[in-house]
Amino acid sequence: MSSASPPPSTPAKDTNLPQLETYEHFSACVFPQNYVVSGSVMPRYALSVLCEKMDGVGLRNYLFAHFKDRIKVQAELPGALRCAPEPGKMVLEALQGFHGGSGFNDAELKKVRKCCLMLMKQLRIANAWLSSKTREKALEAAREWKERLVAIDSGNTLVALGFLHLVSAFGLVSEFILDELVDCSLGATIHEEFPELCRITGLADRVPDIVQKLINRGKHILAVKYVFEFNLVDKISPVAILKDCVEESKELSKRLTEEGKTLIETTAREIHALKSVIKTIEYHKLESEYPRAIVDQRIEEVRRHKSMIKKKLKMKRRACAQASTAKLLLHQQQHQPQQPQRKMQMQRQQQSEFKRPRTQTPNAVGHSAIQKNNVNEGDLTTHQYQYCCEEPLVHSSVCLFQEHLNPYMNSTAVQFGMVDLSGASSHPPESQAFLG
DSSP: OOOOBOOOSOGGGOTTSOOOSSHHHHHHSOBOTTOOOTTOOOOOHHHHHHHHTTOHHHHHHHHHHTGGGHHHHHHHHHHHHTTSSSHHHHHHHHGGGTTSOSSOOHHHHHHHHHHHHHHHHHHHHHTOOOOHHHHHHHHHHHHHHHHHHHHTOTTOHHHHHHHHHHHHHTTOGGGSOHHHHHHHHGGGTTSTTHHHHHHHHTOGGGHHHHHHHHHHTTOHHHHHHHHHHTTOTTTSOHHHHHHHHHHHHHHHHHHHHHTTOOHHHHHHHHHHHHHHHHHHHHHTTOTTTSOHHHHHHHHHHHHHHHHHHHHHHHHHHHHHHHHHHHHHHHHHHHHTTHHHHHHHHHHHHHHHHHHSOOOOOTTEESSSSOOOOOOOTTOOSOOOOOOOOSSOSEETTOOSOSSOSSHHHHSOOOOTTOOOTTSOOSSOHHHHHHHO
16 A cells, blocks of 8 residues: 655645634544545544544444434545555454444344445445455354354345455455355345345346346345346246246245134235235336236235135134124023022021021110010009010110119009009009090
8 A cells, every 4th residue: 555645735725625613633644645536525533533543343333423414424434445555454353243242233233234234335335355264264254144144144144245345345256156145145136135146246147047036045035136136028028937936825825824823914915925026016016917907816815815814714713702602502501400509598497597596685675675564463454565676776774864774664564544543643643544
């Protein structure tokens, strides 16, 4: 790499370079001779300092902290990488956290990987010089990456995309067989950068193989996308791929049903696949070759089948409910004759308890005591009154009036309107005067 030249003494005269805020910021940066390139953006001070110090981890952490501003930062990275004495070595150092193991959770690891992808992409755009030692380390990292991709992270799309970026940024395409690159690149097909990486790594001629592998994996819509992306319509029919997608959706629905998946899940996945076919037909204007009405008809069939199965399940649940109700009624009828007998037994038991004699308090007066009013022995017309209750209300020891300890015992009960034959009236003097 060429030695760095000192910063110009009068940067304001150079109209091609944007001006920094202060001269201290300008003098702190290291500007190589090949820094000024067409379309480049002047990097901010922090990026330039990190690259000058070859702090790869610090640069990755800076991108992580300013991820929301990544569009502007990404535009400044090519110029900042040119400030580094050996940018390739610095980027390799930043890739150490790509596979985890640095205390990141899943969301943070995903963001770290995107930052590493940004660094490798901008390293390729900067076209920076690479030493042979750095390239050997990059090749060793790429081989480990490939083994890891096949064994562990085969379903991780960012890992597959990172492998292609690593190969293209460090010029390692010739170190791998194209079949290996094809197999390792299938996971990256969902990313928008994949067509560009295919052209850079020389996989454009192997796109038909990639399309066939995508079809075998059930990714028909992606396969059609790359048929049009690489102008392979004359070699590969997109309509045939879409028809195969419709048939494959039927088979997938059957397999999911046999696996015990719910009706909602199986029909939803099939309808989603059919709607994707319709969108592809409309986007690529294939209605003349494959009318969308055919796919719409299939969607209606799926929905009718779903409603019919739901109706059958509803009728089956209703029949089960009726059967359980009938069984419950039968059980009640079988045990019904025993219920009146038990009820009669309980009534007899209550009656026997009611007729059982109760103990009485001898010294109680009032409603709880049984009292007979004493009258003359010759008076046969006198009545005897008897009051009973369960519990005594007033005891003999307690009286309402202190002068009459028990007034009810001293008075004689005579029938109203009758006079004692012995001449002694049972009424008080006031009552005798009234009767006389």
